[in-house]
Amino acid sequence: MFTCLQGGYNTRHPRTFFNSRPQGSDHFLLLLVRTQTAFCIDGHSFAAESGSIVLIQPNTPYRYHGTGSEYSDDWLSFLCPDPEAFRNSGIDFHMSIPIGNPDMSSSYIRQILLEKSCISEEYRNQNIHMLFCVLFNNLRLACMKKARDRLCSPYFSKMQNLRLSLASEPYREYTPALLAGPMGISASYFQHLYTEFFHISLRSDLIRMRIEYAKGLLQNTDMSIEDIAEASGYSSKIHFYRQFRRIAGTTPSVYRSSFYQ
Incomplete structure (x- = not known):
C-alpha cells in the first residue's frame, strides 16, 4: 500500500x-x-x-x-x-x-x-x-x-534532427539564438521546447554530450587529458575536470585507467 x-x-x-x-x-x-x-x-x-x-x-x-x-x-x-x-x-x-x-x-x-x-x-x-x-x-x-x-508539435522532428547534429559535434560553440534562428522562433521559446521535448535543458544536454564525447576519446585514443579537454570544447582544463567529475562520478584519469586494468 x-x-x-x-x-x-x-x-x-x-x-x-x-x-x-x-x-x-x-x-x-x-x-x-x-x-x-x-x-x-x-x-x-x-x-x-x-x-x-x-x-x-x-x-x-x-x-x-x-x-x-x-x-x-x-x-x-x-x-x-x-x-x-x-x-x-x-x-x-x-x-x-x-x-x-x-x-x-x-x-x-x-x-x-x-x-x-x-x-x-x-x-x-x-x-x-x-x-x-x-x-x-x-x-x-x-x-x-x-x-x-x-x-504533434510541428517542431518535434526538427528538434530531434538538431539534437542528433549537436551530439555529433558537441565541441562546437552553440547558443539558443544561433539554433533558434533557422526555425524562425525566439531563443526563449526554443529553450522551452527543447526542455519540454527532451526533459533536459539545452545547456545541461550540451554538457552531457561533451562529457560523453570526452569519454570516447579517453577510451579510444592516447591523447593527453589536456588535449581531450580542448577537443571536447573546453577552453579551461579545470572547468573540464569539474564537469567530468560531476557527471561521470570520477576524474578523467581514473576513468581512462579503468579500461586498462
Whole structure:
C-alpha cells in the first residue's frame, strides 16, 4: 500500500523560501506547486508553472524555490510497496507535469491528509492507498497528454534532427539564438521546447554530450587529458575536470585507467 508520511495543503512561504536536500530524502516527494517555481533535481534545472506536479524519487538531490512574491504548494511525502514498479508505471519523475485540473488533484491531496489525521483507523490505510491510486491514475493521464502534444508539435522532428547534429559535434560553440534562428522562433521559446521535448535543458544536454564525447576519446585514443579537454570544447582544463567529475562520478584519469586494468 501507498503510505503517507507527511504532507501539507495550500502551504505558503515568503519569497525567501528555499528548500534544499543535497542528499535527497529517504522517501518519494510529490509537489503540486501553486506558484511558478524553479527546480534543480539531480543536476537538471527547470521551471514549473502554477498548477504543475513534480515527483521526486528517494535519494535524489534537489532544491527548489518560488520565483515570485511568495511560494505556495500542496505536498506529500510517501512510501510505496514496489518502488521499481512505480518508477516504471508511466509517470514522469523529476520534471514538471502540467495538470489539466489542479483543483481536483489538490482535493485528493487534501483528502489524503484528512484521512491520515482525522478519520478513524478502521479503513484509514485502505482509503489512503485508494486515494493515492486515483491521484496517480490522473497523473498518468496528464503524462500521456503531454507526450501526445509533444509528438504533434510541428517542431518535434526538427528538434530531434538538431539534437542528433549537436551530439555529433558537441565541441562546437552553440547558443539558443544561433539554433533558434533557422526555425524562425525566439531563443526563449526554443529553450522551452527543447526542455519540454527532451526533459533536459539545452545547456545541461550540451554538457552531457561533451562529457560523453570526452569519454570516447579517453577510451579510444592516447591523447593527453589536456588535449581531450580542448577537443571536447573546453577552453579551461579545470572547468573540464569539474564537469567530468560531476557527471561521470570520477576524474578523467581514473576513468581512462579503468579500461586498462
